[in-house]
Each structure stands twice: as C-alpha cells, then as structure tokens.
Amino acid sequence: xxxxxxxxxxxxxxxxxxxxxxxxxxxxxxxxxxxxxxxxxxxxxxxxxxxxxxxxxxxxxxxxxxxxxxxxxxxxxxxxxxxxxxxxxxxxxxxxxxxxxxxxxxxxxxxxxxxxxxxxxxxxxxxxxxxxxxxxxxxxxxxxxxxxxxxxxxxxxxxxxxxxxxxxxxxxxxxxxxxxxxxxxxxxxxxxxxxxxxxxxxxxxxxxxxxxxxxxxxxxxxxxxxxxxxxxxxxxxxxxxxxxxxxxxxxxxxxxxxxxxxxxxxxxxxxxxxxxxxxxxxxxxxxxxxxxx
Amino acid sequence: xxxxxxxxxxxxxxxxxxxxxxxxxxxxxxxxxxxxxxxxxxxxxxxxxxxxxxxxxxxxxxxxxxxxxxxxxxxxxxxxxxxxxxxxxxxxxxxxxxxxxxxxxxxxxxxxxxxxxxxxxxxxxxxxxxxxxxxxxxxxxxxxxxxxxxxxxxxxxxxxxxxxxxxxxxxxxxxxxxxxxxxxxxxxxxxxxxxxxxxxxxxxxxxxxxxxxxxxxxxxxxxxxxxxxxxxxxxxxxxxxxxxxxxxxxxxxxxxxxxxxxxxxxxxxxxxxxxxxxxxxxxxxxxxxxxxxxxxxxxxxxxxxxxxxxxxxxxxxxxxxxxxxxxxxxxxxxxxxxxxxxxxxxxxxxxxxxxxxxxxxxxxxxxxxxxxxxxxxxxxxxxxxxxxxxxxxxxxxxxxxxxxxxxxxxxxxxxxxxxxxxx
Numbered sequence: 001x002x003x004x005x006x007x008x009x010x011x012x013x014x015x016x017x018x019x020x021x022x023x024x025x026x027x028x029x030x031x032x033x034x035x036x037x038x039x040x041x042x043x044x045x046x047x048x049x050x051x052x053x054x055x056x057x058x059x060x061x062x063x064x065x066x067x068x069x070x071x072x073x074x075x076x077x078x079x080x081x082x083x084x085x086x087x088x089x090x091x092x093x094x095x096x097x098x099x100x101x102x103x104x105x106x107x108x109x110x111x112x113x114x115x116x117x118x119x120x121x122x123x124x125x126x127x128x129x130x131x132x133x134x135x136x137x138x139x140x141x142x143x144x145x146x147x148x149x150x151x152x153x154x155x156x157x158x159x160x161x162x163x164x165x166x167x168x169x170x171x172x173x174x175x176x177x178x179x180x181x182x183x184x185x186x187x188x189x190x191x192x193x194x195x196x197x198x199x200x201x202x203x204x205x206x207x208x209x210x211x212x213x214x215x216x217x218x219x220x221x222x223x224x225x226x227x228x229x230x231x232x233x234x235x236x237x238x239x240x241x242x243x244x245x246x247x248x249x250x251x252x253x254x255x256x257x258x259x260x261x262x263x264x265x266x267x268x269x270x271x272x273x274x275x276x277x278x279x280x281x282x283x284x285x286x287x288x289x290x291x292x293x
Numbered sequence: 294x295x296x297x298x299x300x301x302x303x304x305x306x307x308x309x310x311x312x313x314x315x316x317x318x319x320x321x322x323x324x325x326x327x328x329x330x331x332x333x334x335x336x337x338x339x340x341x342x343x344x345x346x347x348x349x350x351x352x353x354x355x356x357x358x359x360x361x362x363x364x365x366x367x368x369x370x371x372x373x374x375x376x377x378x379x380x381x382x383x384x385x386x387x388x389x390x391x392x393x394x395x396x397x398x399x400x401x402x403x404x405x406x407x408x409x410x411x412x413x414x415x416x417x418x419x420x421x422x423x424x425x426x427x428x429x430x431x432x433x434x435x436x437x438x439x440x441x442x443x444x445x446x447x448x449x450x451x452x453x454x455x456x457x458x459x460x461x462x463x464x465x466x467x468x469x470x471x472x473x474x475x476x477x478x479x480x481x482x483x484x485x486x487x488x489x490x491x492x493x494x495x496x497x498x499x500x501x502x503x504x505x506x507x508x509x510x511x512x513x514x515x516x517x518x519x520x521x522x523x524x525x526x527x528x529x530x531x532x533x534x535x536x537x538x539x540x541x542x543x544x545x546x547x548x549x550x551x552x553x554x555x556x557x558x559x560x561x562x563x564x565x566x567x568x569x570x571x572x573x574x575x576x577x578x579x580x581x582x583x584x585x586x587x588x589x590x591x592x593x594x595x596x597x598x599x600x601x602x603x604x605x606x607x608x609x610x611x612x613x614x615x616x617x618x619x620x621x622x623x624x625x626x627x628x629x630x631x632x633x634x635x636x637x638x639x640x641x642x643x644x645x646x647x648x649x650x651x652x653x654x655x656x657x658x659x660x661x662x663x664x665x666x667x668x669x670x671x672x673x674x675x676x677x678x679x680x681x682x683x684x685x686x687x688x689x690x691x692x693x694x695x696x697x698x699x700x701x702x703x704x705x706x707x708x709x710x711x712x713x714x715x716x
Contacts, residue, residue: 006514009511009514013510117342122338122342122345123343123560124343124531124533124534126537129567134545136545140514140543140546141542142541142544143541216507217533265511
C-alpha cells in the first residue's frame, strides 16, 4: 500500500482510539479532580457498559439502530446507578481517604470482573452496529460506524464541557474540586456532589464501552487496557483537567495509530509509557494540570 | 457343657475372629473401590475460558459414560477440576496442587501451549503423567519430558502438513500468514512455510500479532497486494474482531482467498452479522462442528452425551457455540487413560511409571464411541497421536465439511524417542 493511504488509515484508526480514550479518561479525570479518588475499577465500568449493551440489545426487538439507541441510554444509567451505590456503601464509609479508596476500588475491580464472568460468561459476544455502512476508498474499506464513534464522542465531550462550565451542577462540582471544606461551609451538600461525580465518571466509562462494543465485542476482561491507557492520558493531561485529558487522548491515540502501523504496537506502548515517565519527572502536575496545594 | 452364657474358649475365639473379619471386610472392599482421581487443569478463567467451559462439559460427559459402564478396572473415576487462569505460572502450581494436595493419579486437559510449556517441567519433577489436549508440536518435538503425552488430539505440524498440499492445489501458491506471536503461532509459521515450499508455493509475508491485541486493522496494510491466499489462525477473545475488521478492510474490493484454522472462530457463531465476507472461505477443523451428512455412527451419541446439537451449539442455548474442533480431545484422552490403566493393572500412584509405559505401548485407537473424532494411531516414541483432519467451507453461514485427510497424510519422521529417556 502506498504511503498516503497508509497514513490515512493510521490516522483514522488513531482518531477512533483517541475518541474512546477521551471519553473513558474524562470520567477518570473528573472523579480524581473533584473527589481525589483514584478509581482503579474505572475499566470495569467500561466493561460493564459493553456487557449491559449486549444484554439490552438482545432484549429489545426491532431494528438494530433502535436496540442500540436503547443500550446507549440504559447501559450508562445502570452503571451510574451501580457506581452511586458503590460510593454510598464503600467510598463514603472510607471517608474518601486516598489510600483506602485505592485498595477499595481494586476490590471493586475484582468483584465486578468476576461477577461478569459468572453472570455473562467467558465468551466475547458481538453487538450489532446501529447501521451497516462501509466506506470504500480506492485502497481499503473502512467501517462507517468507527467514524460515527468519533463524532459521538465529540458531542458527548462538548456536553460535559458545557455541563462543567455553564450549569449550576458544574459550578458546584468545580467549587467542591477547589476546596471541599469551604464548599461545605457555603451549604453545598458535598456527599451528594461526590456521589453524582462518581456516577457521572462511571457513566462516561460505560458510554465509551457501549460505543466501542460493536467494534470489539463485549468480554469480561476488556476493562484492562482502557484503564491503563486512561491513566496514561490523565497523567499526561493533568489530573482533573478536562482540556488536558482531551489533548492527551488525541496525542496518545494518534501516535498509537501511526506508530503501531509504521513500526509496531509494542513500540507505541513503550513510547506512551516513556512519555508518562517524562511528564512525571519534569511536569508532575501534567501538561494542563495545576499544582495542588 | 457350653451354653450361650458360658461359651467355650474355642467358640469365643471363633466368634471374635468372625467379628474381626466382618469389621475388616468393608475396608477391603472400600480399598478396591476407592475412586481413581484424575486432575484436570482447566482454563476456567483468562483468555482460554471459552475453551475451558466446553472442555469441562465434554470431560464430564465422558466421565459419566465411563462410570456408568463400571469405571476403570472396576473402580469409579472422579475428576478434580482446578482453574489455571490460562496462565503458565499458575499452571505449574495447579499441577502441584492436583498431585500433592488433591492426591490425583494423573493430570490432564491443558489446551493453551504456553500453559503446557509452563506446567510440563513441574509434572516431570513430580513424576506424574501429564496428558495435554493442546495441539502444539511441543510434545512431539522432544521439548518436554517422558511424563508428558498428547494422546487425544493431533499436533500443529501434522495438521499443517496435510493442509498445505490442499491449499496449494485448490486456493493458490502465494500465501500471507497471520498468526499469534507465541509458541502455537510460531509452530504454524515454521511448518506451514516449510510445507508450502515443498508444494512449490511460497509464503510471501508473515504477520505476527501479539496475543493480547484487541484491534487488527492496523496490521492489514502489511498484507502484500499480490497475496493469493490469506492464512489466518487467531485465538483468544478478540477472534471475532479480527475476522470482522478483515472483512471491513477488504470490503467490496478484490481480496485473496481465505484459509483459516477454525481456532479463529471457535465458540463463535459463523452466522454472526459482520462475518458475511467469510462466505465461501475454507477452514481447518479438528472435528466438523456442523454434523456432516456422512458422519460416523457414533457422532449422534457423542453429541447427545455432551449436550451439543447438529450445528455444534449447546442444546439448551443455540447462541452458546461450542469449541467443537478441539473439545473431543478431552473425551478421547479419558478413554485413553482407561485403556492404559486397565492394560497396566494400575492400582495407585506407585504404578505411575508402569502406567506411562503402558501408554507408550498403545498404537491403534479404532473409531468408536471412545474415539468419536475418528480412528487414531498413537506413537509411543514421540508421545503424540495421529489422526484425520477436516476442511470445511462456509456455505450460507454454516461450516460444511468438504474434505477429509487420512491418518497417513499427517505422519512425519520422529524427532524424539521419549522411551529412551529416563523417568
């Protein structure tokens, strides 16, 4: 294949990776920014989104787009509800202590993963894409759905940005992020903000899972890679910074696409991890993060 | 005079002796009927979990038949399943646990070749027979030890040497290979490349894919345009993504003929939306998933016992597709064990060496309910079994058997003589 089309394919693949990553990582970043909780179970919320999408699309009769549309609504809501429950039952009782919540979310990771294995099974199962469109370039064919994922992720991220900067809920979340004690003194119900944030973060991961599932199938171990990549993106972008997360997701996604096509996927992972190390050494707060007090 | 209240000394002794005998009798009977314990190293979790579930079902079905027919040498048989998480390190621990803690007579059942490579040395140290169901060439290559055997399924080298002539004659001579980047995939790469050269063909590109990969589109541009046949053998949970993305990549444009190992589609419904482009392509199968019209007389009984319908899916859930091309190996391995234990007069772990010698002496395994995949020939020197291979074509979304090979086509010169090695 000639260089031009090769590069085009690499960029398209990279863009899809970046879009899904940006969604998943923004949830992780939000939870850390507002709650100071490092959520190790984040990848499992991603997996649950995909698995629930499989159940939902199997139950909804009618055309594929309708079943998928229901899944897009139901799966993130269900996962968000589960996350809210986990917050009330576990995180709140640990008083959001950073060390304790890491251990607790590791436990949550295994519980969710094994529950999926028990109730869903070990197979990778497919979910039909909402529409069947294939773009045929002169050199290669490409899935139209993948481009839809990029668009959808863009819309959702714009929505999150609007939520954080244009609504009262966003204002309250930002206030809690800056100083939770002062926020509480001003009458903000910090417990409710935390529960809402944790649910929102999990819901974003689940949404990313629903969007990716027609491309990669639902599998109970699928949460591992997104978790690792989300952490990489969040560390590079700066914990708690949405803009940083987006930029870092684009950098990691596109470089992953291009490097793994022209060289090898392993090299792409090596370079991403190296970038994390460099950022941690030279700019520990991340590219767009602010130094915590 | 003696009476009941004042027995003579002799009567007392007789009575006591009879009583002691009566007490000891159940113990003697019990010792004879103590169950034979077979340890099963199972991929219940991890990337091999789809296979593990069906290996467990198939082995359990064979176990029931064996016990219903009186067990092994009159003793009941038990299987102790232990999860190895499809992980080589855990695999060695499982061999240990099954042998030392559960007190199993032998260990069997491993599929993934990296787990076999990780576990076999431990089985050798513990001097416990280790019967794998793995397809890898690692047994017959001589890389393992006297305690490791593969009596239930043919190896990749034999499979490939029968497939290469068919591919060269029917599909094309310029081949690009896509395979997982570890032992199992490397067996495919090495033997197919060699076998193709012998047929006057050529492997023009070899694309190795890391086993944990989840997205494949990025690898497809490496497939040269002049490729006539694309040979694919993928394993793990991402297999469906692989075939779907391949379909999207070629789209409606010109595409090479596809020849795959069904490992790329095990536990996957061939009629899944997105797999339409596989229509007309060919697959190797160890045992045809869709019951062929000319299937042997025991095929129906085997499917019924395992709980599989004529399409190779679970009878209770048509979406639960089996790993049909591989799972017969656990069934046949259990009957192989029965065969060898009865020949060796096996009584317990002290006879393990005798058991391996009896296994090495086995040659012909005729077709029957004990060997539903087909007749086999066991080579005691290389510890590897040989049998028929099948080629199926996807027609209207179903795998239809189109070709079967003989046992002789898969034979190759011995690379090792395990019988000359010490125990």
